[in-house]
Amino acid sequence: MKTHSHFLAVLAAAFTLAAGHTLAAPPKATTVEILAMPHPPVKMALAPLRDWLAAQGTKLKVVETDVESPQGEKRLAAVGLGGHVPIVILIDGQYRHKRKDGATQEFVNFPDIAGAPSGVRGKWTATDVQVVLTERMKRP
DSSP states (O other): OHHHHHHHHHHHHHHHHHHHHHHSOOOOOEEEEEEEOOSHHHHHHHHHHHHHHHHTGGGEEEEEEETTSHHHHHHHHHTTOOSSOOEEEEETTBSEEEOTTSOEEEOBSBOSOTTOOGGGBOSOOHHHHHHHHHHHHHOO
16 A cells, blocks of 8 residues: 555656646747837948847847837837937847946947947947847856
């Protein structure tokens, strides 16, 4: 009798573990939001990042919003920004990210590329965004 109850307890535990494993939620994909003006200079500035994001397939969830639309203005305000902001890249809802060297980087305005308007040139590049996202994709 003791063997029978022990067997049932082991069987129940194995079933619970197996069921929990199959019912576990899949890993949550990192969300990248691009809030950007739909103008040619912005589109050209974001082309390298968009190409890289597209190459990642389903590893990332990418959402694009026209920052000049009512929805875009509302989202911009929700993250604490306003005014004439041509580009904001949000990673899991944040535009500020700590680099490995401890410095904080903001993915706001144009990337630091040749031809970017000086008044709205940020201190980031598409590679900086890729570094943050690559680290996020490595997480379980």
